[in-house]
Amino acid sequence: MQRKRRAFTLIELLVVIAIIAILAAILFPVFARAREKARQTSCLSNTRQLGTSWSMYVQDVDERVPRAWGWTGSGWCYPMIWDQLTPYIKNTAIWVCPSKAYGVTVASPATPPGGDTWWSATVNQSGYGINYRLPYSWHGIRIMADIPRPAETMVLGDAMNLDICWNIYRMAYAGICGWEVSCDYVGTWPQERNTRHNGGENLAFADGHGKWMSASGIMQAAGATPSVIGGDCSRPFWGEM
Numbered sequence: 480m481q482r483k484r485r486a487f488t489l490i491e492l493l494v495v496i497a498i499i500a501i502l503a504a505i506l507f508p509v510f511a512r513a514r515e516k517a518r519q520t521s522c523l524s525n526t527r528q529l530g531t532s533w534s535m536y537v538q539d540v541d542e543r544v545p546r547a548w549g550w551t552g553s554g555w556c557y558p559m560i561w562d563q564l565t566p567y568i569k570n571t572a573i574w575v576c577p578s579k580a581y582g583v584t585v586a587s588p589a590t591p592p593g594g595d596t597w598w599s600a601t602v603n604q605s606g607y608g609i610n611y612r613l614p615y616s617w618h619g620i621r622i623m624a625d626i627p628r629p630a631e632t633m634v635l636g637d638a639m640n641l642d643i644c645w646n647i648y649r650m651a652y653a654g655i656c657g658w659e660v661s662c663d664y665v666g667t668w669p670q671e672r673n674t675r676h677n678g679g680e681n682l683a684f685a686d687g688h689g690k691w692m693s694a695s696g697i698m699q700a701a702g703a704t705p706s707v708i709g710g711d712c713s714r715p716f717w718g719e720m
Contacts, residue, residue, distance in 0.1 A: 512677065518577040519676035523689055525573040526636060529607065530683030532567035533634050542622040544613060544685075560609055560635075561602040576606030576637060578675050579654070608638025608650055613685070613718040621718075629685035631700070631715040636682035637675045647701040647710045651694040653680050665705045669694070685718070 536545055545563040565571060610633045613621065626632050637653035648668060655673040671678040671694070679693040692700070702711025713719055 515578065515677055519681065519691065521577045522637065522676060523681045523691060525576065526607070526681045526683040527689035528568060528573050529564065529635060530687045530689045532564040533683065533685070534687035535567045536563055537623055542624065544621050544623065561599040561605065565601040571602050574602050574605045574607060576675065579606045606637065607635045609635050610717060612712060623685070626685050626718050628715040630688065632685040632718045633716055634683045634685050637680035646708045647698060647703040648708060650680055651697040651703075
């Protein structure tokens with residue numbers, strides 16, 4: 480006697496669908512975090528290479544640190560830190576964070592333009608901001624001996640703006656925080672989802688090493704609060720200007 484096959488009932492199908500949906504809801508965020516962890520590792524490699532190139536430049540020019548830019552009567556212009564470091568890196572694509580296509584587009588015409596325009600002869604996008612309290616043009620050219628704790632002094636790192644010294648939130652919450660006027664420092668932006676790499680960012684330091692730091696750790700190291708958005712300039716994090 481042939482037995483009849485019993486089909487799934489509607490209830491059983493719904494139960495299976497519900498189980499799959501629950502598993503997907505649990506696993507998808509895990510997979511997304513794992514993918515971001517891989518991008519974080521790639522970005523950390525970028526920042527380490529940039530930190531190494533920074534150190535190589537310093538060694539070649541009698542311990543002088545790169546200048547972020549030069550000042551002329553027509554505006555901020557060449558030389559830019561990108562072009563100073565380019566000879567020490569194989570591929571300028573390392574200025575682009577894999578988790579963020581770019582933080583800012585850098586103009587690259589044949590000659591430096593006038594006005595407040597970022598300019599570079601070699602790089603047209605950058606996902607990293609520069610600590611320009613360290614090499615700022617009107618402080619003159621600094622040397623490594625002026626930096627008391629280079630292993631604690633940030634050189635560059637994840638940011639949506641290049642001049643992050645005015646506002647450390649641009650680095651601590653680099654996934655979202657751009658120009659100062661667009662950031663709600665107290666409410667919206669200080670959240671993990673507004674960071675670029677799993678609650679933090681990758682930074683390079685003046686001794687050449689790179690590491691990931693949590694957003695709160697960056698804020699603490701920079702001495703920043705919602706009322707002191709640029710941080711405490713006397714901290715080793717800024718190079719103790």
